[in-house]
Amino acid sequence: MYLLESIRHCIKSLILAITELHKTPTFMKKQLLPALLLGLGLSGTIAAQNQEHPHRCSTSEYITEQLRLHPEYQQLIDNAETETQRNAPAGQPQAVITIPVVFHVVYQNATENINDTRLLEQLQVLNEDYSKTNADASSVPAAWQGIAANCEIQFCLAQRDANGNATTGIERTQTNVASFSFNDNVKSTSTGGANAWDRDKYLNIWVCDLGNQLLGYSSIVGGPANVDGVVLHYKYTGKTGATSPYNKGRTATHEVGHWLNLRHIWGDDGGACNGTDFVTDTPNQASENYGCFAVNNVQTDACTGAAPGIMWMNYMDYTDDACMYMFTAGQKTRMVNCLNNTRTALLTSNGCQPVGINxxxxxxxxxxxxxxxxxxxxxxxxxxxxxxxxxxxxxxxxxxxxxxxxxxxxxxxxxxxxxxxxxxxxxxxxxxxxxxxxxxxxxx
Ligand SMILES: [Zn+2]
Incomplete structure (x- = not known):
């Protein structure tokens, strides 16, 4: 009887979900159905694939789930997209934008309570990758050297908290939650996590145990303030002691890209060629890449058949940390526009200004x-x-x-x-x- 009830419930959920699917933008549909099937335990192949590769990023699944719970968020996403596609105010020379960061380390044991050194390494990776000073930037193929972008975005550890008191920018919270997922529980003290700081002044980065499969995820641009930020699995944060092959800090680079309104480079269209990442200088790519390719290795796929091929070394793909090393000029434009529009309050944040200095x-x-x-x-x-x-x-x-x-x-x-x-x-x-x-x- 219970089993029958479960099956009936499942079918009802599926019908409801497919009804929702019709209201979802095309670029999201392709990945929504597999996510639903996975949720219902009906897709053995996807589960097998996840066992083979830890899930590099759950931002798409997170957005899907948030839209299921709050269909009204679609309007927020659309608004942020419109703002991101609007150019930055003209006539202003591009200056380096520095974003204050707070790390919320939420840990159950000493292993998860990663040290300051690793967090500073993580900050440094972000600063290198977003200024094209990463050592492996020279590996970008010649065909794309001209569009490999110095994004002119930097990150500093907060020096004052939202109340104006001095802070190290690193907040440590012990929890009795064994592991979190992309349900945002890590973002609230009431669910065993740590509350967000004011997103108009800080980029919130939560570091916690995300279980066995998931490396990280980002919130929705333009979504609710109390969950705004990026969540990283402690195993894949920083470098020293991080778990290979995701031990070069690139999970954060990828997730912060989402936080600044970048999409996956393949457009989340599940292998079709009609999806888009809303960036014109990234090649049309069928789906994500895992693992590593040798430098200058030309890869083609169903959507891009000729050299220089697909851009597997882009930070918004799923390749190993050692094999992603570029953003494009088009991606930079989206991120800078996002900062000048939806996230404009950050531009005047005093979060990195030491207390007592004016x-x-x-x-x-x-x-x-x-x-x-x-x-x-x-x-x-x-x-x-x-x-x-x-x-x-x-x-x-x-x-x-x-x-x-x-x-x-x-x-x-x-x-x-x-x-x-x-x-x-x-x-x-x-x-x-x-x-x-x-x-x-x-x-x-
Ligand atoms: Zn992602």
Whole structure:
């Protein structure tokens, strides 16, 4: 009797779900049905595939589930998409956007409570991948070197919390939950997790045990604030001690891409060629790739048959960490647009501004010497404890000649080198969080 009831319930759910399917945008339909079948235990092949490969990302399944629970979120997704496709305000030079990050480490035991070193490694990977300073950027095939993007997005550890108190940007919460899933329980203290910080000021990154199959997932862009952010399995966060082949911090790179409104490179169309990632400079790709390909290995598929083939080394594919190493210019445009529209509040976040520092104290502490200089220049913060800053140097024409980002300063000064540049006046701009202080120096 119970079995019969279960089967009846299953069939009812399936009919309901298929009705929902008709209301879902085409690009999502192809992956919704397999997810449903998986949920009903009817798809042996997909389950087998998942055993073969841990599930690299559940963002699509998460969105599907959220839409089932809250059909009204479709409007939020559509609104965010419209905003992302709207260009950034014209006439503003692209500046590096720095996003304050808070790590919420939710752990049951010491193994899951990964150390600060790994979290800092993770931050560094994000900073490298989003500025194209990753060591493997040189492996991008020649055909795509021109579109491999420096996204000019950086990440800093929060230095003040939402109440204005000093913080390390790392929050540790012990839980009695053995493992979480993509149900958002990790995002609330009431379900054994840790509450989100204000998403208008921080990128929330939860690190927890996500079970045996799942590496990570991202929230919906434009979705509810209390669940906004990225969730990473502790095993695949950072590098030292992380589990191969996902031990180079690229799960975070991928999920933050979703958080900035990137789609999977194959368009989530389940092998068809009619899906889209809304990016024109990524090749049409049939489905995800797992494992690794050798550098310069040309792969083609049902949707892209000619060299240079499909872009399996894109961060928004599913390849191993060692085999993904690029975003495209089109993907950068989407992410920057997302930051300038749906996530615009982050641009003025003071989350990485140390408590007690304001424009006046920064200006008072800052000391640039010697000036005039013959090339070497020291920028000192005096007694201020500055860990993170950006320094730009402009010539008299306003052209940027030096740009440096620092996210883990251990001393109170940095050194710049203008040796070999034309003598004359230069302007050094120091950015700390949303503070800006500019000084004039002379180069002999
Ligand atoms: Zn994904």
């Amino acid at each position: 424009e006046l104290t920064l200006a008072a502490a800052l000391n640039l010497f010697p000036s005039p200089t013959t090339g070497k220049l020291t920028v000192s913060f005096g007694a201020l404890q500055v860990k993170q800053c950006d320094i730009m140097v402009y010539n008299m024409l306003g052209e940027e000649v030096i740009r440096q980002h620092y996210d883990a300063l251990t001393e109170n000064e940095v050194r710049l080198d203008l040796t070999g540049r034309a003598s004359g006046v230069y302007f050094v701009e120091v950015r700390q969080g949303n503070l800006r202080v500019t000084r004039k120096i002379m180069l002999d």
